Amino acid sequence: MRTIAFIGLGHMGAPMALNLHKAGFAVQAFDLSAAACESVASQGVTVANSAAAAVEGADVVITMLPASKHVESLYLGEGGLLGAIAGGTLLIDCSTIAPATARVVAQAAVARGLAMIDAPVSGGTAGAAAATLTFIVGGEADALEHARPVLQAMGKNTFHMGGHSAGQVAKLCNNMALGIIMAATSEALALGVAHGLDATALSQMMAVSTGRSWATEVCNPWPGVLPNAPASRGYSGGFGNDLMLKDLGLAAEAALGVGAAIPLGELARNLYALNSRAGRGGLDFSSIQRLVRSDPGMATASLNDATPPALSP
Numbered sequence: 001m002r003t004i005a006f007i008g009l010g011h012m013g014a015p016m017a018l019n020l021h022k023a024g025f026a027v028q029a030f031d032l033s034a035a036a037c038e039s040v041a042s043q044g045v046t047v048a049n050s051a052a053a054a055v056e057g058a059d060v061v062i063t064m065l066p067a068s069k070h071v072e073s074l075y076l077g078e079g080g081l082l083g084a085i086a087g088g089t090l091l092i093d094c095s096t097i098a099p100a101t102a103r104v105v106a107q108a109a110v111a112r113g114l115a116m117i118d119a120p121v122s123g124g125t126a127g128a129a130a131a132t133l134t135f136i137v138g139g140e141a142d143a144l145e146h147a148r149p150v151l152q153a154m155g156k157n158t159f160h161m162g163g164h165s166a167g168q169v170a171k172l173c174n175n176m177a178l179g180i181i182m183a184a185t186s187e188a189l190a191l192g193v194a195h196g197l198d199a200t201a202l203s204q205m206m207a208v209s210t211g212r213s214w215a216t217e218v219c220n221p222w223p224g225v226l227p228n229a230p231a232s233r234g235y236s237g238g239f240g241n242d243l244m245l246k247d248l249g250l251a252a253e254a255a256l257g258v259g260a261a262i263p264l265g266e267l268a269r270n271l272y273a274l275n276s277r278a279g280r281g282g283l284d285f286s287s288i289q290r291l292v293r294s295d296p297g298m299a300t301a302s303l304n305d306a307t308p309p310a311l312s313p
């Protein structure tokens, strides 16, 4: 049986570690949060008392951490894990981080004789729980083949995008398109409703027309259109606005690195930043609908109350 060290037991990491445990791998888990450790321990997963202890005797190390700085400091910081991991161990970072950081960490791992792949995921917390995640992989093909049985216990699809950090670049491209499409769908629905259209009828029409997307069919941003979408439960659960904001920031950084123009991506990043500032950072990113929604009552009131602008010569 292969032994897997799993570090980072948050919304995504905990269900992923549990699926590995259920698939028969010997999981040695660790998180800085005691509550996160207790939660997986109560479901039968062995918990180590430090990241260094978790990697002892492991064949594979998986990290699922919030952002670039966490991954960089865990592997390369003072007393970093790379120094504690035995030769021949395979490293899989599933966190969504900057491609530049993924390259630096992978190069340091390779210099120590360790194979590493970046394998950020798509599918959200529901995909993590159901073991249906999509893994978007960068790194050497043989390292991916070595990782495949482990990834298959947590997901359904694996795409090899290229060398180190290619998985992160592809993940950012996907999420940038998603962020833009969600904002565009929200705007279109708000326009229709402001003209008296029914949001459900409009969404049903769009879902079989050229405006169709995941945002119209699966995660519709208008409350009540899809009973299981976050919008229909006060935008709770799902993929947080601030995680989308983080990914759009990473896309902007990646664009700067190669001189690419991403005007819509940058606009979307600003919209999600405004949504966060309006207090919706912790809600699902489809709450961007609230930013562009024009309530007819409010619009009338503000028009009536408005002081006419002074005419300038």
Ligand code: NAD
Pocket: 007, 008, 009, 010, 011, 012, 013, 030, 031, 032, 033, 036, 051, 064, 065, 066, 067, 070, 074, 094, 095, 096, 097, 121, 122, 123, 124, 125, 238, 239, 240, 243
């Ligand atoms: P989370 O904040 O719920 O969990 C991260 C966990 O990492 C926390 O429990 C934290 O205590 C732990 N941690 C941080 N530093 C650590 C360290 N040095 N050692 C051990 N544990 C440490 O985040 P999440 O929602 O699980 O997301 C994880 C990653 O997956 C992020 O990069 C995110 O962008 C990405 N992602 C999330 C989703 C989603 O729907 N939540 C979907 C796809 C991808």
